Amino acid sequence: MRFDAFTTVQEQVDTSPKVSDEVKTTTCYMCACRCGIKVHIKDGRVRYIEGNRDHPVNKGVLCGKGSAGIMTQYSPARLRKPLKRVGERGAGEFVEIEWEEALRLATQWLSELRWRDPKKLAFFTGRDQSQALTGFWAKEFGTPNYAAHGGFCSVNMAAAGLYSIGGSFWEFGEPDWEHTRYFVMFGVAEDHASNPIKIGLGKLKGRPAAHRAKFLSINPVRTGYSAIADEWLGVRPGSDGLFVLALIHELLKADKIDLDYLVRYTNAPWLVIRAPGTAQDGLFARNDEGQPLAWDKRTSAPASAYEPDLNPALVGEVTLADGRRAVPVFQLMAERYLDPRYSPEAVAEATGIPADTTRRIAAELAHAAFAQEIRLDIPWTDWLGRRHDHVIGRPVSMHAMRGISAHSNGFHTCRAIHLLQMLLGSIDCPGGFRHKPPYPKPVPPAPLPAGHALEMKPGEPLGGMPLGFPTGPENLLVDPDGTARRIDKAFSWEAPLAAHGLMHMVIANAWAGDPYPIDVLFLYMANMSWNSAMNSAGTMKMLADKDPETGRYKIPHIIYADAYASEMVAYADLVFPDTTYLERHDCISLLDRPISDADGCADAIRQPVLQPDRDVRPFQDVLIDLGARLGLPGFTRPDGQPRYPGFYADYIVNHERRPGIGPLAGWRGAQGEKIGRGEVNPKQLDAYKANGCFWRHELEPHQRYYRFANADYLRWATQMGFLDRAEPIHMQIYSEVLQKFRQAAAGHGRLQPPDAHRERIATYFDPLPFWYRPLEQETTAGAAFPLHAITQRPMAMYHSWGSQNAWLRQIHGENKLFINRRTGEALGLADEDWVWIVSPYGRVKAPIKLMEGVEEHTVWTWNAIGKRKSAWNLSPEAPESQHGFLLNHVISQLLPPKPDGHRYSNSDPVTGQAAWYDLKVRLEKCAPAEAGLTEPQFPAAKPIPGAPRRPKLLRYGAAFRGRKEKVR
Ligand code: SF4
Secondary structure (H helix, E strand, C coil), X not given: CXXXXXXHCCCCCCCCCCCCCEEXXXXXXXXXXXXXXXEEEECCEEEEEEECXXXXXXXXXXXXHHHCHHHHHCCCCECCCCEEECXXXXXXXXXXXXXXXXXXXXXXXXXXXXXXXXXXXXXXXXXXXXXXXXXXXXXXXXXXXXXXXXXHCCHHHHHHHHCCCCCCCHHHEXXXXXXXXXXXXXXXXXXXXXXXXXXXXXXXXXXXXXXXXXXXXXXXXXXXXXXXXXXXXXXXXXXXXXXXXXXXXXXXXXXXXXXXXXXXXXXXXXXXXXXXXXXXXXXXXXXXXXXXXXXXXXXXXXXXXXXXXXXXXXXXXXXXXXXXEEEEHHHHHHHHHCCHHHCHHHHHHHHCCCHHHHHHHHHHHHHHHHHCCEEECCCEEECCCCEECCEEECCEEEEECHHHHCCCCHHHHHHHHHHHHHHHCCECCCCCEEECCCCCCCCCCCCCCXXXXXXXXXXXXXXXXXXXXXXXXXXXXXXXXXXXXXXXXXXXXXXXXXXXXXXXXXXXXXXXXXXXXXXXXXXXXXXXXXXXXXXXXXXXXXXXXXXXXXXXXXCCEEEEEECECCXXXXXXXXXXXXXXXXXXXXXXXXXXXXXXXXXXXXXXEECCCCCCCCCCCCHHHHHHHHHHHHCCHHHECCXXXXXXXXXXXXXXXXXXXXXXXXXXXXXXXXCCCECCCCCCCCCHHHHHHHCCCEEEEECCHHHCCCCCCEHHHHHHHHHHCCCCCXXXXXXXXXXXXXXXXXXXXXXXXXXXXXXXXXXXXXXXXXXXXXXXXXXXXXXXXXXXXXXXXXXXXXXXXXXXXXXXXHHHHCCCCCCCEEEEHHHHHHCCCCCCCEXXXXXXXXXXXXXXXXXXXXXXXXXXXXXXXXXCCCHHHCCCCXXXXXXXXXXXXXXXXECCCCCCCXXXXXXXXXXXXXXXXXXXXXXXXXXXXXXXXXXXXXXXXXXXXXXXXXXXXXXXXXXXXXXXXXXX
16 A cells, blocks of 8 residues: 555644634734734734735745744833933933823924924834825925835835836736746845745746746845755846846847837837937937827838837938937947947956856846747737737746845846846736736826925925926926935935935935934834944934034934834934834735735735733824824814824725725725725725735736736726826836936036036936946945945844844844855955954954855845844843944945035935945954954943843743743
């Protein structure tokens, strides 16, 4: 008899014992992926957290962080009551106060500002999942100085995608894991899209041999996902764009591109005016209706590029009716990338990737896209009404994240990746990269950023949302002399397309009063004095710095909201203690960053599964309360009463951004019978809770591909409120928006950059993707600082949040500097030696480890493990502060001065994305006496009043097994 372990062994283990009194569904918040969870509760405490098998994001999968949510819930680092500073800033001397006093104080500070000069409030949030609310609140207050953490995370990724293909990686789209045959991953941190990517990679690895898919990882470091890649290319940091352009060079040379796709869905045939020296140069030729023109080969005449049966020319200079000369975008592109400077040989040294490898990868991509073409018999209709009986798939998919984004050339590198996908015809097709509703959006999407002088009036809401997508210099938020109107200088000539703001510049600019001083800095879960700051030590000084003449702090008031005693708490004047994610309502909204997938549209909520045992309130409730106390129109009724007396749960159900469109799309309409657009349903939250705290609508098969041109999808997206009109979305190989900025720099138009910024705008606003050496490396290249220094985010931690979690701390309680073994040995270094990591801005001391899986010119460490002594209610001897370190101390928020003395921020010149990964360093071996303690060290802040005793050994769960919980 054949042995079968599952049928022949009598199973003695009860795999599903009843462990709880009650099970409640909600959404995980231990990282940004927003998996569905089931929380098992016994005697009012969490017994166990499991993944929700019905949930569209994780389908039951729960990662280590998610299950360790228990220890985040019961962390000794939780804040317990509102706090008011009584000592000097930074000393951590507070008294506990009642909520009424805290809210009255905040209302007093904010109310005065609102009626005097609302932009003197800077309101910035961290990895906030309620940006649809926080952004709306800022608008209603009337300040343009609002953003979440995207500017120092991955705005290059978002902006480059939205200005190119109407979507992007991460929340905006995903690989078609079912059909892809070649998956390329660039610079991905393991904490982002954690479970979805693991599930996807599992699918690739589990395929039968006949349908194998290759997984290629391009990353200077081989950790996490890269460890299971079929091939790892250890690219030099900041050179990925050059490698991608070399792939494009090879594909163009071999004619391995999808011309049909380019003609139908991109602006490849659109005509670009060639009139050097004039205001029209580089703009699209358009007809009287404003439609772009292409050259129709049948009639040998220009025609609207939107005409149905056009046979457009892709090369050749043509003469328009008015005598102007023009060339198709395709020709400009081909001319640029066929240039020998993009040949595999030419890029090999800068990228560290041998020419043969580049050539082979290009051939493999072409083979997967064209020799392994997929045909699915799914009839669909395009926007011109033409019926097609099948969809073609080019099964090459890509995903990229912070390793691309966090360089000062990240915007163009990300555009280059999208260009590569367009050339292969692999966007939103079977096997390729697929959009998630509500994407794709028009390129670029609405809205425009608000904050012009005319859009701001004391006591009134801002004329629009603070963040948006400029379409030309006329949308910048600058005064007539070119001075930035926002405190972070987003949407100014220094960072024109700063769609997520520049959070890393807020404190430095506010301290310097550049472009103006502020009165109140209001932060929510943003650890801005520590791991969310460049130059952390300098930032702490700025937060505590006083004006010598007045004796007042340079930033007069700081309000901070967080659930935990992070390093930032010590610098606040007023602290609002937030609940944990298991104690509140939340809304993962389609107005913000939803949880859709390529085949369906989805959103979700959190519900309180536990009652707080401390005097804390959900920050969203506090914000709504403050809005009502301040009399903000969006938060008060005409009679002056609060508009949402039931706080956030009330707002989620009853707020309408536009008629019929609110934070949640599911179960709208009086009876819950509508989706997307519909009247308020008072029982909407009940419907979500009954459905596991999420809603999902599956698209019909004929709506799932080529959505930028799919009539049925575009109609549906318009009904849902995702689009204003059911019009096609043309992907932009060549960006006219960028060219408009360039033309302004060349002296054309009413709005031009001040002379000091002209050259920078002219250089970086290239309408076609290009590669340049990261800005800081221009000044720190060479022998003095020969090594790139970057960080990786571990799978087991999410930013600094994991550091108070007793279970996760056992995985990453300290960090080392990892060095390529050959490089380390050449420097005379061995495992566990200690080194000084020296940059032009300072030095950090750390232990090292040698390894093979890192590019030879690169050193790296885990991010956000190092902690300030005693922060997070950790012991002063905690390994995080003794043996943990941050590279932030040796990164400057400003680039070196230009000849005229001006210092630009250490950011991408197009989007303002913080360029964390441009850092260059050298290593100096420590003397034996210097080993043992990381540096710099800072004095411990005083214990927070009311903080619980810090046990030496923190355990959880023994009591559930009938043993007494032992805490020593
Ligand atoms: S991947 Fe993130 S959201 Fe999902 S279970 Fe893990 S920590 Fe929670």
